[in-house]
């Protein structure tokens with residue numbers, strides 16, 4: 510039986526590289542591309558099948574920031590599949606990022622330079638929006654839409670003969686100081702991206718607590734800093750090209766500059782092969798690249814506690830009840 514793998518945000522960046530690498534490395538696989546743009550999804554499907562004609566690749570349309578779209582896509586997946594072996598919760602956004610150039614320059618002369626360049630701590634702020642569902646867009650996309658998807662897919666992720674896996678694309682920029690249980694959507698702060706990734710880390714811990722007994726295992730990864738549509742929103746491609754000599758130099762000191770989506774996918778592919786029982790739920794798995802361009806996976810203990818994880822989980826369940834009631838009454 511081929512393993513069934515669902516990937517959100519497969520049309521570009523690390524999601525796309527993950528699909529290419531899995532199909533190149535794995536014989537028996539059914540890959541389902543969960544994408545918001547059907548044209549791009551179909552183009553990727555055709556490209557993947559052209560590269561490997563025996564590959565089983567399908568698509569499902571979903572905008573993870575739109576709750577009705579998530580509910581509809583999950584219904585379609587329940588209809589199409591009896592089980593999902595792996596779900597990569599990868600789609601993510603960082604809207605209208607602002608780079609604090611003064612902080613960037615002063616970090617170059619600080620003792621913390623490697624940490625700052627690996628996490629962007631203090632370097633970036635974003636402008637979030639509110640979705641048609643009334644949620645903060647970064648939270649809706651990076652956290653809640655995916656949470657609802659997982660909840661809706663529970664019948665396909667339940668106990669079976671082999672473990673089921675959730676693999677979240679988080680970030681090294683997830684930071685406890687940017688997250689508050691009183692404001693999980695980060696309506697008030699200026700770092701919604703970091704807050705959303707911290708929420709992902711917490712959520713993964715809570716999902717393990719509630720799911721491991723039923724054979725469901727969750728992990729978080731950071732692909733490292735890559736040049737993708739997301740980072741081209743921070744600096745345009747020509748500026749990245751001009752910075753390349755500095756970045757190559759930085760790579761000898763900071764292994765987080767994976768740069769290409771292929772390199773960034775290292776931890777995502779590595780996790781595919783691991784026995785979930787051997788993984789630590791409190792560890793983040795990081796793609797890393799050496800100065801000479803070799804890829805490897807390293808780990809980081811997450812700065813969180815299980816009590817906060819549980820409280821966030823309950824908060825998300827409550828929000829889920831609320832949005833389901835709203836969707837029902839509007840239909």
Ligand SMILES: NC(=O)C1=CN([C@@H]2O[C@H](COP(=O)(O)OP(=O)(O)OC[C@H]3O[C@@H](n4cnc5c(N)ncnc54)[C@H](OP(=O)(O)O)[C@@H]3O)[C@@H](O)[C@H]2O)C=CC1
Pocket residue numbers: 517518519520521522523524543544545546549571572573574575599600601602650678679680681731732733734735736737738739740
């Ligand atoms: N780039 C980096 O340096 C880092 C990225 N990450 C994380 O990696 C993940 C992938 O980002 P990356 O590959 O860099 O960026 P890209 O912008 O290249 O890819 C993002 C993917 O998410 C999809 N997406 C965005 N919003 C939605 C939505 N509402 N519904 C469905 N799909 C959506 C995009 O679809 P579409 O093609 O339609 O736009 C695209 O396929 C993100 O979670 C990001 O936070 C983490 C650390 C570093």
Ligand SMILES: CC(C)CCC[C@@H](C)[C@H]1CC[C@H]2C3=C(CC[C@]12C)[C@@]1(C)CCC(=O)C[C@@H]1CC3
Pocket residue numbers: 608613625626627628629632633679680681682733734740743744752755756759
């Ligand atoms: C000389 C160069 C290294 C200058 C690059 C400066 C900044 C644009 C980058 C320094 C740290 C980077 C970073 C990210 C984006 C680009 C930087 C701010 C991320 C925020 C991208 C998305 C993530 O999930 C985490 C990354 C942390 C580091």
